[in-house]
Amino acid sequence: MRKLSRSAIGLAVGALAIGSLSPSVASASSIEGYSSQVQQAAVSELASSEGITEFAAEQRLRAQERSVETLDQLTERLGGEAAGTYLDDRGRPVVNVLTQQAAAEVKRSGATAKVVSRSTAELESIQAKLQRAATAHTSIGLDPAANRVVVTIADAADDAKAARLLATAKRFGDAVQVEQVDGTMRKAVYNGEAITGGGSRCSAGFNTNYGGRNYIVDAGHCTGAISQWNVGPSVHASFPGNDYGLIRNDTGHAPGAVTLYNGSTQRISSAANAYVGQSICKSGSTTGLTCGTVQRTNVTVNYSEGSVHQLVQTSARVDRGDSGGCLFSGSTGLGITSGMGGGSSFFQPVVEALNAYGVSLN
Incomplete structure (x- = not known):
């Protein structure tokens, strides 16, 4: 099975939410790639959380798309010389570097360079040592x-x-x-509707295909717990460690769009990895469409069932039953809902899941 690139993947992607699908797609919006409802939700959340005007929020979302492309290119070009990347409070690209030579390379690309003292390898080493002392709900x-x-x-x-x-x-x-926060760190499964099986409910994730057959890439803690869903059987699960799984979609309906729970959908044209500072939205069967910002990447979450690594942490609201639902930024798919805790939400990067199964987005 072929591997997908780490950065943007020029394929269509969709979410299947049984009982909530509409064949229609929202009309084109003024921000390229955003449906009108997703643009409205993303702009409203960004303006409210950052205390800026809606016009400024729109400008930031436009800048964000160009900035992500720049960060993808610089990350690949700099390799180990890059010590972290993110978007600043205006949606502009920032690259941490260890040397002035690397800083000059970053500046030539139009991004901001920040010379730092700790490399990514050093931070990841500290993270690994801390993880050995970790416990559930951290x-x-x-x-x-x-x-x-x-x-x-x-x-x-x-x-x-x-x-x-x-x-x-x-x-x-x-x-x-x-940081010390209230509550728990927990995965997000609930009894109810949407995709159902064994008395449990999850949210369907990204519709994909391989060898002429449709599959849903979903949360591994969903597919590992339930063998038969109302859309088809679970065929694989990776949880804990990762949180992705695969469901065979036997419904005959596998659209390349995310349901927005109001009768409209958001077409997704690519998949990529998320960046800190990126404005995002998520779709799930409990909380519907919610938006927020990427707070951290490469996060290890220690659930009671075990640790899951390299998750994306965001401020978008999720709740039980949203597991498996789609994280996206405009027309780009980013992740699969894993869980929540301390007012944050956690997502399995979708590119990793697509690579693991060698499936193509619909």
Whole structure:
């Protein structure tokens, strides 16, 4: 099975939400690639959360698309010289580098260069050491804007084990930031409707195909728990470690669009990896269409069932039953809903899942 590129994938992608599909696609919007409802939701959330005008929010979304392309190119070109990438508060590309020579390369590409003291390899090494002391209801991720590791501890974590994690974090000084939040870190399965099986409900993810057959790429904790859905059987699951799985779509209906839960859809024309600072939206069968911002990438979330690595953390609202639903930015698919905790949501990167199964987006 062939591998897909790490960055943009020029293929169509869709979400199947049984009972909520419409053959119509929302009319073209003034921001390229955005349906009218997704544009409205993304602009409204961004204006509210950042305290800016809707016009400024629209300008930021337009800039974001160009910035992501620039970051994809620079990440590939710089290799180990890049020490983290993100979008600033205007949606412009920023690249952390270790040398002035690399900074000059970044500036020639029109991005902002920020010389930092810690490499990505160093931060990932710290992250791995912290993970050895981790416990359920915690997460450990990278914050490229601050050039450090962030440890988040929910109050459901065992006190003694959380104390051990805190003690480990202190060993690394200002390279590690600790956040304490309410609630739990949990995956998002619920009893109810949407795609159903075994008395459980998830949200269908990206419609794909391989060898002339349609499949749904979904959350692994859904496909691992339920063998038969109302849309077809689960054929693979990877959870924990990852959180992706595959469902054979036997419905005969596998559109390349995300349902917006109002009778309209958002066409998706590519898939890519997410960047910190990127404005995003998600579609799920419990909370419908919600929007927010990517807070961190390469996050390890420690659920009660085990740890899941390299997740994307966002501020978009999710709840039980949203698992498997689609994370996207305009017309670009980004991830599969995994879980939530501490007011944040967590997503399995979709490019990794597509590569794992060698499937093509519809």
